[in-house]
Amino acid sequence: MDLDLLVTEFLEPRNTSVLLVVVAVSLAVLAKLADIVVDEAVVLSERSGIPKVIVGATIVSLGTTAPEVAVSVLAAFRGDPGLAMGNAVGSIICDTGLILGLACLIRPLTIPSAIANRQGWVQLGSGLLLVLLSIPWSSPLSPWTEGANGVFPRWAGFSFLGLLAVYLYLSVKWTRSTGSSAATSEESESTAEAGTSEPAAPTWVTLLKLFLAIAGVVGSASILIPAVKIVALRWGVSESVIALTIVAFGTSLPELVTSVQAARRGHGDLAIGNIIGADVLNALFVAGASAVVSPGGLTVDKPFFWLSFPTMIVVLIVFRIGIIVCKDRLPRSFGFVLLGSYLIYIGLTVATGLGVQH
Numbered sequence: 001m002d003l004d005l006l007v008t009e010f011l012e013p014r015n016t017s018v019l020l021v022v023v024a025v026s027l028a029v030l031a032k033l034a035d036i037v038v039d040e041a042v043v044l045s046e047r048s049g050i051p052k053v054i055v056g057a058t059i060v061s062l063g064t065t066a067p068e069v070a071v072s073v074l075a076a077f078r079g080d081p082g083l084a085m086g087n088a089v090g091s092i093i094c095d096t097g098l099i100l101g102l103a104c105l106i107r108p109l110t111i112p113s114a115i116a117n118r119q120g121w122v123q124l125g126s127g128l129l130l131v132l133l134s135i136p137w138s139s140p141l142s143p144w145t146e147g148a149n150g151v152f153p154r155w156a157g158f159s160f161l162g163l164l165a166v167y168l169y170l171s172v173k174w175t176r177s178t179g180s181s182a183a184t185s186e187e188s189e190s191t192a193e194a195g196t197s198e199p200a201a202p203t204w205v206t207l208l209k210l211f212l213a214i215a216g217v218v219g220s221a222s223i224l225i226p227a228v229k230i231v232a233l234r235w236g237v238s239e240s241v242i243a244l245t246i247v248a249f250g251t252s253l254p255e256l257v258t259s260v261q262a263a264r265r266g267h268g269d270l271a272i273g274n275i276i277g278a279d280v281l282n283a284l285f286v287a288g289a290s291a292v293v294s295p296g297g298l299t300v301d302k303p304f305f306w307l308s309f310p311t312m313i314v315v316l317i318v319f320r321i322g323i324i325v326c327k328d329r330l331p332r333s334f335g336f337v338l339l340g341s342y343l344i345y346i347g348l349t350v351a352t353g354l355g356v357q358h
Helices: 003-011 016-048 052-064 066-077 081-106 113-132 154-178 180-194 203-234 239-250 253-264 268-292 302-326 332-352
Strands: 150-152 298-300
Touching: 003 203, 016 052, 016 203, 016 253, 016 268, 052 066, 052 113, 052 154, 052 203, 052 253, 052 268, 066 081, 066 203, 066 253, 066 268, 081 113, 081 253, 081 268, 081 298, 081 302, 081 332, 113 154, 113 268, 113 302, 154 268, 203 253, 253 268, 268 298, 302 332
Parallel strands: none
Antiparallel strands: 150 298
């Protein structure tokens, strides 16, 4: 029995007022733990000389994507590969459109251009590769002309896990080649802004605090989402609307609170790194691991080709253009573009019924 079902069964008998208290407390805990994640990630960056964007793209994003991995792999293992693929693709759209858009609106985000460019191309390349390997190449136009399904094969899942290992290795290598001087200037600036450094504590303590805070964020989200779903159903909200809103970004909630808090605290590079890393992991890790545990691979239904895949590629390209054009800082106006792309996607999904997994 998975954690979501256990939490739902525990909360279901509670009255609505109790559930509202659970929601309020969970939100407060999430905000506090997200602050700790940001603080400890900044401290780790300062101690190690690793730029914050890399800390966000590797360590933090590995932790915050844990819900997507768990939900998708479990779904594929139980014979629901469409849900696994939907969660991976939907999370990329949500992370890049909704979460990064909101982070930009809160505060213009600093772009460490050299690293963000490298990581950003990996982000876009992972998404494109996911689409290309899902197309039935024996009849490549059939998903559009005949409404045929595609398949993300099992061998591609193993290949993606291999690419994930290469990505993590290259992230460390690129960090070393960038040199410590840029990181040092970032460190002094972030220390002045945040005032959170604790020079006396050893690095392993910082790592432990970071991992515990990330685990707390994931755990709090696992309590919050079922509580909100139950309250929404009691208030007459339709299940399809719940699926498109609460469930759709529920597993992305750790990225949401972490990125928003990072933007609010002035660590835009950490927020950008978290989103880039989460997108790469959703493609390579979430989809890859899900395909590996599914003997027939992941089924890719018609809605993916007509709406979800195009939207995913569009938001990733828009983000790439933003990094190239805006150079040092993503302005609030760019946040409106990303957020608008996400809202258009939701509107089209509601209007057409595409992308709703039953």
